[in-house]
Structure formats: C-alpha cells, structure tokens
Amino acid sequence: MKxxxxxxxxxxxxxxxxxxxxxxxxxxxxxxxxxxxxKGRITEFPREDIxxxxxxxxxxxxxLYADRVAVKTPHEALTYEELNKLANRIAHAILARRNPSAAxxxxxxxxxxxxIAAVLGVLKAGRSFVPxxxxxxxxxxxQILNQVEEEIILTDSEHLALAxxxxxxxxxxxxxxxxxxxxxxxxxxxxxxxxxxAYIYFTSGSTGTPKGVIALHRNEIHNIYKNHxxxxxxxxxxVSLLRSHNVGAARDIFLALLNxxxxxxxxxxxxxxxxxxxxxIDEAITVFTCVTTIYRQAVQxxxxxxxxxxxxxxxxxxxxxSRSDVEFYQKHFSDDCVFVVRYxxxxxxxxxxxxxxxxxxxxDEQVPVGYALDGNEVVILDEKGKTLASNVxxxxxxxxxxxxxxxxxxxxxxxxxxxxxxxxxxxRTYLTGDLGYLKPDGCLVHMGRKDFLxxxxxxxxxxxxxxxxxxxxxxxxDVAVVATLDGNAETQLIAYVVPKDNSPLSPTTLRRRxxxxxxxxxxxxxxxxxxxLPLTVNGKIDRKSLPDPGKxxxxxxxxxxxxxxxxxxxxxxxxxxxxxxxxxxxxxxFVELGGHSLLATRIIGKINETFGIDVSIRSLLDAxxxxxxxxxxxxxxxxxKDSEPYAAIKExxxxx
Numbered sequence: 001m002k003x004x005x006x007x008x009x010x011x012x013x014x015x016x017x018x019x020x021x022x023x024x025x026x027x028x029x030x031x032x033x034x035x036x037x038x039k040g041r042i043t044e045f046p047r048e049d050i051x052x053x054x055x056x057x058x059x060x061x062x063x064l065y066a067d068r069v070a071v072k073t074p075h076e077a078l079t080y081e082e083l084n085k086l087a088n089r090i091a092h093a094i095l096a097r098r099n100p101s102a103a104x105x106x107x108x109x110x111x112x113x114x115x116i117a118a119v120l121g122v123l124k125a126g127r128s129f130v131p132x133x134x135x136x137x138x139x140x141x142x143q144i145l146n147q148v149e150e151e152i153i154l155t156d157s158e159h160l161a162l163a164x165x166x167x168x169x170x171x172x173x174x175x176x177x178x179x180x181x182x183x184x185x186x187x188x189x190x191x192x193x194x195x196x197x198a199y200i201y202f203t204s205g206s207t208g209t210p211k212g213v214i215a216l217h218r219n220e221i222h223n224i225y226k227n228h229x230x231x232x233x234x235x236x237x238x239v240s241l242l243r244s245h246n247v248g249a250a251r252d253i254f255l256a257l258l259n260x261x262x263x264x265x266x267x268x269x270x271x272x273x274x275x276x277x278x279x280x281i282d283e284a285i286t287v288f289t290c291v292t293t294i295y296r297q298a299v300q301x302x303x304x305x306x307x308x309x310x311x312x313x314x315x316x317x318x319x320x321x322s323r324s325d326v327e328f329y330q331k332h333f334s335d336d337c338v339f340v341v342r343y344x345x346x347x348x349x350x351x352x353x354x355x356x357x358x359x360x361x362x363x364d365e366q367v368p369v370g371y372a373l374d375g376n377e378v379v380i381l382d383e384k385g386k387t388l389a390s391n392v393x394x395x396x397x398x399x400x401x402x403x404x405x406x407x408x409x410x411x412x413x414x415x416x417x418x419x420x421x422x423x424x425x426x427x428r429t430y431l432t433g434d435l436g437y438l439k440p441d442g443c444l445v446h447m448g449r450k451d452f453l454x455x456x457x458x459x460x461x462x463x464x465x466x467x468x469x470x471x472x473x474x475x476x477x478d479v480a481v482v483a484t485l486d487g488n489a490e491t492q493l494i495a496y497v498v499p500k501d502n503s504p505l506s507p508t509t510l511r512r513r514x515x516x517x518x519x520x521x522x523x524x525x526x527x528x529x530x531x532x533l534p535l536t537v538n539g540k541i542d543r544k545s546l547p548d549p550g551k552x553x554x555x556x557x558x559x560x561x562x563x564x565x566x567x568x569x570x571x572x573x574x575x576x577x578x579x580x581x582x583x584x585x586x587x588x589x590f591v592e593l594g595g596h597s598l599l600a601t602r603i604i605g606k607i608n609e610t611f612g613i614d615v616s617i618r619s620l621l622d623a624x625x626x627x628x629x630x631x632x633x634x635x636x637x638x639x640x641k642d643s644e645p646y647a648a649i650k651e652x653x654x655x656x
Contacts, residue, residue: 024355024371025441031355034338035313037234037286043260045228053192053217055123057258059084065235065260071113072238072264072283078113080260083120085185086113090121090154090176092184097152097172104128104148104200108155108163111244111267114176116253118154119199121176123217126190128197130212133245134159135269141166144202144210147409194218199250200408201346212408213346215250219402223349224254226373230353231287231313231340235260238310239287242266242276242294243539248318252289261287268294268539273532277302284310291318292325293478294539299328300477300500308333317342319540320446320464321367322471330358343369343446347404347417347430351376352444365468368439369446376400378444379429380437390440393462395433395450401426435462454483456491456521463493466524469517470495470510475503478533480541481524492594495524496546498532505529508592525594560585567611567630574606575626586626607633 024032043064049057062070062084070080078086094105105122107129109115122129130148132141145153145166152172155163163173198217202210227233239256241263243249256263264283266276276298280288288295288311295316311333316325321341329339339356354370372378377399380388388394399421406414421427435447448464463481470479477500483491499505507527514523526549534545563572563586575584579593590600600620607629608614613636623629 028355028371031338031357031360032230032353034336034357035230035340035355036232037236037312038336039234039236041234041236042232043228043235045225045259047225050218050221050225051194052221053123053194053196054198054220054254054258055120055190055192057221058087058120058123059187061258061260068235068260069262070257071116072262073112074266076113078117083113083117083257084187086117087120087124088185088187089179089183090118091124091188092186093174093176093179094121094125094127094152094154095188096183097174101151102127103151104130104197106130106132106145106148106150106153108132108134108153108159108166110134110156110158110269111241111249111265112156113265114156115244116257116263116265118176119250119253120257122154123192123198124188124190126188126192126196129199131199131201131245131249134162138166140210144212147202147210147212148200192217194221201250202408203346211410211413214405214408216405219349219404220251220254221258222375222402223251224258226350226375227255228259230373231315233259233261233287237261237286237312238264238284240264240266240280240283240285240289242268242290244268248291255287255289273297273535277306277308280308280311281306286310287313287315289313289315291539292316292321293319293533293535293541296325296328296478299325299332302332306332308337311337313337314339315342316340317344317369320448320468321369322468323362323365323367324471326356326360326362326367329356341367341369343444345432345434348398348432349373349376349400349402351398352378354443364445365472366445366447366464368443369436371443375402377427378438378442381431388437390438393435393437393447395431396436396444396446398430398432399427400430401428403428403430435464452483454491454493456483456493461493461522466493466495466514466518466522469514470497473510473513475500475505477501480533480543480546482543482546492526493522493524494526494528494546494549496528496530496533498530511592559587561587561627563626565630565634567633568626570610571607571626571630571633574603574610578602578606584626586630588625590620590624611636 062080066081067079069077070083071078105127107115107118109118119129132144150168150171152174153163153167154174154176157175157177160175167173194217196217198215198220200212200214202212233255239252239261241249241252243252244267253263264285266279280298295314314329314337326339335358341354342350343352344350350373352370352372354368379397379399380392380394381397382388382394403418406418417431419429421429433450435450435453436445438444447462452463454461454463463483466481467479470476476497478498480496482494484494485491497505497510510527511523528547528549534542536542563569568586572584576582578599579595581593604615604620611633613633615632615636619632620629623632
C-alpha cells in the first residue's frame with residue numbers, strides 16, 4: 001500500500017556512509033559518547049537497509065542471532081528463530097485467507113509474545129497492522145474498526161469473544177494461539193516496498209473521532225537507524241517494553257528486534273506500577289525506555305538504598321521531564337548510566353535528544369529535550385505561523401522528510417497539520433500542537449501541550465510550569481494541573497497532588513510554597529490529594545479521568561466553624577456563591593479558599609448591595625475571614641456609625 005506524498009529516501013541527505021548526529025555542544029557529545037554497551041558489540045546497520053522493509057530487516061537479524069532470546073515476558077521466552085517461525089505461520093495464515101486485499105489488519109491482544117509475533121506476521125504478509133486496545137470502550141473500538149473497514153482481526157484466545165462481537169459480518173477473526181501447526185514456518189519472501197504502510201495508530205481526536213497516524217516502513221526503519229547509532233543499541237542489550245497499543249510500543253519493539261537485542265515485555269494492566277523497579281532489577285534491563293510518568297512510578301516507589309546496576313540507558317519522553325526526575329536518576333542509577341530525554345511524537349521521527357550524566361547541572365526546573373537529530377529542523381512559531389526568536393515560547397514545528405504521510409482518510413486534517421515546503425519538495429513541516437522554546441544554542445525546551453496554555457484572569461499560563469513548581473517540592477511525588485470553569489464560567493486551576501510516602505500535605509502549605517515561586521494568578525484555586533494519578537494505557541496521565549473536586553469546603557488547616565450571627569450567615573452565603581462552594585466557615589481565609597482580586601470585587605459588590613454600605617476591596621483583603629469582615633459590616637450598619645471607632649474603621653479600609 002503506497003501513500004502520497006511519498007517520503008524521500010535516505011539519499012536526500014547526500015552520500016554518507018555513516019549516520020551522523022547534528023553538531024552537539026562538546027559537553028553533550030562527551031556524554032553521548034558514553035552510550036556504549038560495556039561489551040562494545042553493535043549490530044551492523046548499513047544505510048541500504050533503510051530502503052528495505054521492517055520484515056526484511058527483522059529476517060536478517062533473526063538469521064544472525066537465531067539462538068539468542070528475542071522476546072521475554074514474565075511467563076515465557078522465544079529465541080529469534082522461534083519468533084521468526086511463529087511470525088511466519090501468522091503471515092501464511094493471513095495469506096491463505098479468502099479474498100485477500102490490502103486492507104489494514106486489526107490486532108486485538110494483551111501484551112505478550114503472540115501480540116509481538118502478530119505485528120511481525122502482518123508485516124511479513126505485506127499488510128499493515130492497526131493495534132486496538134481491548135480495555136477501550138466498545139464504541140471507541142468500533143469507531144476505529146469502521147474507519148479501516150477491517151477484513152481480518154487477529155486476536156488471542158482470551159479476547160476471541162470480544163473480537164467476534166466487534167467484527168463486521170464479512171471480517172475473519174483469527175485466533176493466532178490456535179493456528180494449525182502444519183502452517184508453513186518459512187519466510188514468505190514477499191516484495192514489500194519501503195514506502196508502503198507498516199501500521200496505523202489511532203489517537204484520540206479533538207472532535208471525539210479517533211485519528212489514524214500512518215507509519216511507513218522507510219520512516220520507521222530510518223527512526224530505528226538513528227536510535228541505533230545515537231544510543232548504540234547492542235545485541236547484548238535487554239530493552240524494556242512497557243507501552244502497549246501505540247506508536248511508542250511499535251518503536252520499542254523495533255528498537256530491540258531490528259538490532260538483535262532482547263525485548264523484555266511487561267503488561268502494565270496486570271502489574272502494580274509500584275513493582276516496576278523490582279522488575280527492572282530482576283530482568284537485568286539495560287535500556288529502560290518508557291514515558292516520563294512510568295519512569296517516575298518505577299523510581300519513586302523504591303527504597304532509598306535501591307540501585308539499578310544493569311541499566312546503562314534511561315530513554316524517556318512523551319511528557320516534560322523535571323529536575324526532580326533527573327535527581328532520582330542521579331541517586332539510584334550507576335555512574336555509567338546515561339539519562340536521555342527525547343522529544344518525539346506519533347507523527348514525527350525521534351526529533352531531539354538531551355544527554356545527561358551524573359555530573360550534569362540543571363539551571364532550570366524544566367529539563368530540555370535537546371538538540372535536533374540529523375534530518376530534523378525545529379522551529380518555534382507564533383499564532384500567525386511566523387518564526388519566533390530564541391527564548392520566546394510558541395508552537396513547536398518540525399521540518400523533516402521523514403514525517404508521517406498524514407492521517408488515515410482525513411485529508412483536511414492532514415493538510416491542516418502537515419504543511420508542504422515550497423523550497424524543498426522532500427521536506428514538510430508538522431505543527432505539533434506542543435509549546436516550547438529554543439535556547440540561543442538551538443536546545444529545545446518542551447513546555448507541554450498547546451491545549452494546556454490557558455488564560456486565567458487575563459494572564460496566559462502554561463499549566464506545565466505550575467506542575468513543575470509543585471513537583472519540585474520535596475514531599476510531592478506527582479502532580480497534574482488542569483484548567484476548568486467555575487460556577488461563574490471563569491477559568492480556574494485545579495491541582496491534583498500525590499504526596500510522597502503519605503506525607504501530610506495541606507493546600508495551605510502548598511499555596512504558601514507556590515507563592516515563593518509563582519505569581520498570584522498562577523496559584524491553583526483548589527488542591528485535590530490523591531493516592532495516585534490515573535494513567536492511560538500508554539502510561540501517560542489520564543487527565544480526563546481526574547476526579548471532580550466538587551464544591552465542598554476546601555482542605556485548609558483552620559477547623560470549620562459555622563456562622564452564628566445573621567451577618568455571618570449572610571456573608572457566608574455570599575462567599576459560598578462567589579467562590580462556588582457549598583459551605584464556608586467564619587475563620588476560613590479568603591485566599592486559602594482560592595480567592596483573588598476579581599472574586600474580591602464580586603464579593604464586595606454583593607456585600608455593599610446586601611447591607612446598603614460602601615466598603616472597598618481592601619477591607620476584604622485586610623479582614624480576610626468572615627469573622628473579621630462581619631465585625632466591619634456590623635460596625636458600618638450599627639447605631640454608632642459616626643463614633644470614633646467607625647471613623648477608625650473607615651480610615652483603615654481607605655474610605656477617608
């Protein structure tokens with residue numbers, strides 16, 4: 001299956017015999033040079049292999065390392081020869097189906113040896129695969145299957161019933177765990193074009209309709225080729241597979257299996273995330289590749305004395321990395337281990353790397369994602385598409401000849417996100433939707449999704465900056481900050497905080513610490529304490545599943561005291577209405593309840609209207625509790641308005 005616009009070949013970069021990274025500062029290059037396996041063995045990866053297919057490259061590796069373990073799970077293992085034969089049986093089973101076509105083949109599996117063999121089997125049959133996650137709602141699964149018009153669904157015995165329920169009447173459902181053993185195990189030897197489709201990964205669309213990112217053989221092999229050289233992947237490596245049903249999972253599979261390494265797979269749906277650290281040690285993982293949140297789960301739940309002697313590379317990305325993440329690495333991993341921060345997304349190859357060792361000093365809380373890999377150009381654009389100067393935040397855009405061709409059967413969306421380059425037919429530009437900025441030396445800093453850039457009281461805020469400030473606190477394990485609309489249809493920030501080791505953390509303490517780092521308008525209005533953040537199947541924070549903070553009185557250190565007098569009750573009702581809370585105590589502090597200047601204006605307006613008085617905002621800011629404010633209101637509405645105390649109050653609140 002061929003797609004337009006077709007990607008360029010590696011020859012577009014000129015006749016080079018050895019892949020080179022873009023020029024790195026000397027310190028970065030020195031750290032990168034440490035990324036060699038101690039045994040020093042690297043599988044040959046000639047340039048011409050990029051112009052083949054994933055299947056052809058795998059068959060070449062399988063012949064070289066037939067007796068080495070290719071895939072290892074907690075329950076079983078297969079050598080390269082065994083995995084190749086299983087994949088061949090699946091390929092021949094596909095080729096033997098009735099009315100074969102070029103339609104993508106859906107994969108419905110748990111993460112195990114059969115799911116990996118199915119990926120290879122589909123590619124060997126000259127077809128493309130579409131991974132679908134059995135844990136997704138059936139309506140979402142049907143949306144994906146309807147888009148690809150599935151002819152075949154490959155599955156295992158555990159999900160056979162679900163596959164049959166989802167399948168179209170004309171589709172075949174094949175249980176690969178029950179294939180006839182007489183099916184051939186020989187390589188199919190089909191001619192597979194380098195610019196053919198390898199797989200389609202469906203991500204959540206902003207409209208609710210999943211969008212399918214198309215991945216080509218050439219682009220994926222080129223990506224592995226870059227990683228092979230930049231990270232020096234060795235056949236002696238043991239590479240983690242902790243992601244399932246996404247682009248990252250496919251790339252982790254190929255990173256190991258196209259280089260002769262052992263792929264160690266762990267299905268996180270069946271495992272307590274707190275046990276990942278023990279698994280890394282037990283499996284002697286050498287290349288720990290995952291998304292940032294999974295890395296945090298692995299490291300933060302180990303004891304202070306736990307070490308990971310075998311890990312030589314930590315390869316993380318998918319979400320911004322903070323300084324505390326690096327500090328965990330520097331504390332728990334060996335002196336020879338290198339921490340590599342990556343920036344890559346489904347629609348692009350690996351964009352940039354930032355190399356860190358035990359001596360790297362970080363100036364900022366946000367860790368850079370590094371310098372562009374060869375063949376990529378990173379630019380920062382404003383809202384009008386104009387290139388921004390250094391240190392100015394905008395949308396990250398990637399120029400490369402190895403971008404995805406586009407979105408499956410969504411030409412309008414493809415044209416919106418993938419821009420043709422009038423100056424070079426091989427290059428295109430992808431608008432990532434991510435925010436970031438370039439330092440003067442070309443180093444990229446990723447600040448999070450453009451969707452997370454919000455306006456609060458007229459100020460532009462990147463929620464990732466608030467998260468970084470919270471995550472830097474010693475008693476905070478993890479955090480997510482989201483923007484929601486309050487009862488007055490105004491944007492407010494909600495911080496979901498996971499304390500470290502059940503440390504007692506109160507919103508009052510968090511607010512006080514944040515005020516030392518952030519402007520007032522960046523302080524979240526509400527803090528919700530959680531035991532753990534909800535995660536997606538890909539290991540990223542599932543922001544849509546964060547609980548509603550509700551309208552109950554916020555967790556503050558002051559004990560609740562109900563209003564007693566008529567004035568206190570009236571003031572409490574006004575505060576609750578404006579602050580969008582169900583109850584307010586008379587000793588609750590206005591700011592601790594999430595109050596700010598705009599809300600203070602509303603409260604004072606309602607007080608003046610209700611009591612027929614005229615007080616300023618300063619009175620609320622100085623007398624920040626209902627009890628204190630009630631004394632002022634009582635004085636202004638009492639029989640001694642013209643007395644000396646009343647004059648003193650008026651002077652205090654700025655009325656004289």
